[in-house]
Amino acid sequence: MAQDELFLGAIAEFGPALARLAAAYEADWDQRRDLLQDVKLALWRSFAGYAGQCSMRTWVFRVAHNTAISTRLRRRKLGLVSLDELADLAAADDPEATVGNAHVLARLQAMIRRLKPPDDQVMLLYLEDQDAAAIAEITGLSAGAVATRIHRVKQLLSNRLRQAPGQQGEAA
Amino acid sequence: MKDLKTAWKAQQVEVNAMTSLVEVRARAAEVEAGVRRRNLALYVYSAASILVSAWLIARGAFPAMRYPMVLMVAAHLMVLWQINRRIAARRLPADLGARPAIDFHREQLERQAHGLSRAWLWYMLPFLVPFVWELGIMLHRIQTGEAPPEAPRLLAVFVVTGVLFWTAVLLAFSRAALKARLEIERLSALQAN
Numbered sequence: 001m002a003q004d005e006l007f008l009g010a011i012a013e014f015g016p017a018l019a020r021l022a023a024a025y026e027a028d029w030d031q032r033r034d035l036l037q038d039v040k041l042a043l044w045r046s047f048a049g050y051a052g053q054c055s056m057r058t059w060v061f062r063v064a065h066n067t068a069i070s071t072r073l074r075r076r077k078l079g080l081v082s083l084d085e086l087a088d089l090a091a092a093d094d095p096e097a098t099v100g101n102a103h104v105l106a107r108l109q110a111m112i113r114r115l116k117p118p119d120d121q122v123m124l125l126y127l128e129d130q131d132a133a134a135i136a137e138i139t140g141l142s143a144g145a146v147a148t149r150i151h152r153v154k155q156l157l158s159n160r161l162r163q164a165p166g167q168q169g170e171a172a
Numbered sequence: 173m174k175d176l177k178t179a180w181k182a183q184q185v186e187v188n189a190m191t192s193l194v195e196v197r198a199r200a201a202e203v204e205a206g207v208r209r210r211n212l213a214l215y216v217y218s219a220a221s222i223l224v225s226a227w228l229i230a231r232g233a234f235p236a237m238r239y240p241m242v243l244m245v246a247a248h249l250m251v252l253w254q255i256n257r258r259i260a261a262r263r264l265p266a267d268l269g270a271r272p273a274i275d276f277h278r279e280q281l282e283r284q285a286h287g288l289s290r291a292w293l294w295y296m297l298p299f300l301v302p303f304v305w306e307l308g309i310m311l312h313r314i315q316t317g318e319a320p321p322e323a324p325r326l327l328a329v330f331v332v333t334g335v336l337f338w339t340a341v342l343l344a345f346s347r348a349a350l351k352a353r354l355e356i357e358r359l360s361a362l363q364a365n
Contacts, residue, residue: 004193011191019185037190037199038264044196046269059269066268066276073280104176105183118274118362127180140272145365157176 006047006056011040014060017128018043024112024124025068035071042067054137061130061138065121072117080116083123083152087159104161111160122149210259214252221248236309240302247298254294258287278359281352288349295345296338303334 011018018039026032043063050059108127112120118139125135136146190196225245229238268276287294310327313319 007193007196015191016181016185016187019187019189020180020183023183023185033186033189036186040190041196041199041203042264042268044193044200045264045266049267050269053270062271062273062276063268065273066271067264069273069277070264070280073277073284104179108176108180116358117277118359121273127177129177129181138273140274140363142363142365145362161176 003044003047003050006050007040007044010043010047010056010060014057018060018064020128021064021068021124024109025072025120027109027113035068038071039064039067057130058134058137061125061128061134065124065138069117079114081114082116083119083149083156086111086114086119087152087156107161108157111156119149122146123153126150126153207260211256214256218249218252221245236313237306240305240309243302243305244299247302250298251295274359274363278356281356281359285349285352285356288345288352291345291349292342296341300338307331307334 019036022032022036022039026035043060046059046063053059054062112123115123118141121139122135122141125138130138132143132146132150135141135150136143139146141149190199222245225241228234229241234241271279307327307330310319310323310330314323314327
């Protein structure tokens with residue numbers, strides 16, 4: 001029952017990260033739940049073939065992101081943009097850019113939903129505190145490309161999530 | 173930025189969805205049941221299509237169109253089989269964790285682009301052959317005076333409708349295939365950097 005044990009171990013360790021991934025990709029509550037269940041089912045199935053090819057963390061995030069890609073392709077979501085395009089869309093004087101703490105997460109999720117792969121994956125993994133090497137291994141981008149994207153993600157986040165007076169430091 | 177990551181990780185999300193093996197197996201069974209239901213619907217549609225056409229042919233309705241009608245039924249069945257095959261191939265592979273996201277994404281797009289760019293072969297051609305055959309029979313009957321007086325007008329309507337419909341289908345498939353190809357190129361360029 002190695003497959004079952006691996007699954008339970010992965011869920012114990014990465015369950016919250018998977019739930020955050022589903023929440024980032026799907027705004028609708030039912031679709032979010034469906035995606036999370038699809039990810040977990042794919043994960044359970046995948047462990048039948050897991051023999052330590054990569055770290056557990058890389059395996060879990062790859063399964064999760066690949067399942068999310070498949071769902072997004074099925075839904076043919078339109079109007080996705082790159083990190084650069086998203087930065088251009090945000091005018092510096094955008095009144096919505098000054099946000100309260102309660103809205104930061106919602107805006108982060110909205111940004112991720114608008115991004116094309118693999119920019120959405122890089123931002124999500126960056127927020128999950130994965131380093132550039134781990135992100136490169138999960139996404140398949142080169143370490144240099146990941147570093148460039150992380151730099152853009154940081155710029156984008158600090159421009160788009162400026163805090164309201166009295167909440168300085170949140171996005172600094 | 174560290175605070176932002178902390179806030180991200182501290183967000184309230186539903187983490188308790190499907191955490192036990194019983195629930196996972198139930199979900200797997202649910203997915204399989206969905207596949208069986210879809211297959212059943214395709215089989216019922218195919219059977220109904222065959223029965224109606226066989227009944228029309230047997231009772232001698234439209235005798236001149238007998239063979240194109242048989243071909244039209246075969247076209248329906250072939251397209252259904254192709255759709256079923258392509259949906260089955262769309263199921264997530266078991267080795268999802270072995271492939272980086274960008275490789276998996278490109279594979280999915282390549283499969284999609286391949287199916288779309290060959291749609292004229294597997295989706296359009298099976299219907300077009302009997303359709304053109306039927307039009308040919310109608311034209312022949314008009315020329316030999318066997319057709320009723322309203323036949324030329326009906327033929328014109330058929331031709332115009334057919335051309336418009338199939339052109340729209342071809343354009344839709346081609347546009348979707350082109351978009352997939354452009355996305356593949358974008359991903360390849362990203363990976364090459």
